[in-house]
Amino acid sequence: MDGQPLRFDTKIAVLLRDDLAPWQRLNVTSFLVSGLGSQVPELIGAPYEDADGIAYLPMFRQPVLVFEATKEVLKVAHTRTLTRALPRAIFTADLFSTGNDTDNRAAVRAVPTADLDLVGLAVYGPKGGVDKVVKGARMHP
Secondary structure: OOOOOOOOOEEEEEEEEOOOOHHHHHHHHHHHHHHHHHHOHHHEOOOEEOOOOOEEOOOEOOOEEEEEEOHHHHHHHHHHHHHHOOOEEEEEHHHHHOOOHHHHHHHHHOOOHHHOOEEEEEEEEEHHHHHHHOOOOEEOO
């Protein structure tokens, strides 16, 4: 590499509701990005290895930008992901009270799209499209 920063024409963004507790922000972010990594394989880079030859799992090949927004802005962002058909993952408030993956999926399935109590959203796609999705949100402090 010639020392120039690598520029991506795509973006990974996580949008969190601004009233979450710190532990909830971390938990939601972790769950959301796992969804993107599992469904968009080109997001994952090569495995890591340290100088002693110890192998480590691969990670995203590009940064993840984390934003925060009000409940209303998050709802609009969700609608924008749907109209743009971008790969997305959601986390609803109901998932804080479930204890396993089966119950998580059932909790989401039980609520119509318009009534989802969203606390987090992850989205991947072209930079311009993702920028439009997160419009109105601010970078997480």
